Amino acid sequence: MQADEPRPVGVARPVVEASTAVDVEDWRAAVRAACRPLAAAGAVDDRYAERCIEIAEEHGPYMVLAPGLALAHARPEDGVHRLCLASATLAEPVPFGHADNDPVDLVLAFGSPDDSSHLRLLQAVAEHLLTGLAETLRETPDRERALIVLTDVVQQM
Amino acid sequence: MNQTGPDRELRVLTVCGVGMGSSLILRMNAEKALSSLGVAAKVEHTDVSSARGMKADVAIAQGLHTDELAGVAPVVIAISNFMDVDGLRRQLDEALRAQEWL
Numbered sequence: 001m002q003a004d005e006p007r008p009v010g011v012a013r014p015v016v017e018a019s020t021a022v023d024v025e026d027w028r029a030a031v032r033a034a035c036r037p038l039a040a041a042g043a044v045d046d047r048y049a050e051r052c053i054e055i056a057e058e059h060g061p062y063m064v065l066a067p068g069l070a071l072a073h074a075r076p077e078d079g080v081h082r083l084c085l086a087s088a089t090l091a092e093p094v095p096f097g098h099a100d101n102d103p104v105d106l107v108l109a110f111g112s113p114d115d116s117s118h119l120r121l122l123q124a125v126a127e128h129l130l131t132g133l134a135e136t137l138r139e140t141p142d143r144e145r146a147l148i149v150l151t152d153v154v155q156q157m
Numbered sequence: 158m159n160q161t162g163p164d165r166e167l168r169v170l171t172v173c174g175v176g177m178g179s180s181l182i183l184r185m186n187a188e189k190a191l192s193s194l195g196v197a198a199k200v201e202h203t204d205v206s207s208a209r210g211m212k213a214d215v216a217i218a219q220g221l222h223t224d225e226l227a228g229v230a231p232v233v234i235a236i237s238n239f240m241d242v243d244g245l246r247r248q249l250d251e252a253l254r255a256q257e258w259l
Contacts, residue, residue: 060221062174
């Protein structure tokens with residue numbers, strides 16, 4: 001999918017996936033939709049999405065970071081095989097039960113195989129979120145373009 | 158006595174339910190905000206269960222966790238928009254001034 005280029009030793013290239021205009025009935029389906037391509041790619045197990053949902057059921061909508069934006073994630077031991085990042089834009093926004101930031105129309109998901117592999121990935125994601133990544137993904141109608149946008153983000157990690 | 162002041166680094170804890178993602182993004186934003194305030198700080202990120210056994214000067218978390226952090230730090234800051242670094246800077250500025258740490 002992308003050209004090989006040097007990367008610091010020990011930092012694996014993340015698996016990147018995207019889906020756009022996804023029809024979901026509720027926030028649980030939105031989390032599953034964001035994680036599904038990562039499971040299909042073998043980066044996480046199917047139970048990873050379910051674990052993200054369980055954590056939110058237990059602690060509240062921890063994954064909702066900003067108006068309209070969720071970042072689904074759980075722990076390495078919840079079935080992560082490879083460092084990975086995915087986005088799902090929703091055809092219609094759905095409430096996640098967050099007091100200030102509902103409804104959500106963009107769900108990002110990441111998984112890390114250990115407690116440190118994701119640090120640079122998330123740093124890159126956070127920097128890009130501060131400079132319009134969410135808006136870019138929302139305005140991106142097709143999956144291929146969304147993939148290009150996310151691939152660009154992870155290449156800067 | 159655990160005196161906090163400009164004489165030593167501020168200990169800051171950013172907290173989320175999992176301790177992997179939200180708290181890490183919060184840590185990066187807190188480091189940005191504190192640096193723009195000129196505050197020397199050591200910022201660590203963790204999950205809410207581990208945080209309960211830790212001590213800090215300032216704890217920063219989503220509103221849904223702040224009740225659980227009352228014993229962790231004298232200053233607890235609730236965040237609703239992780240992308241609003243300026244807002245976090247204002248909250249920190251106000252809270253640190255109230256403690257006379259700034």
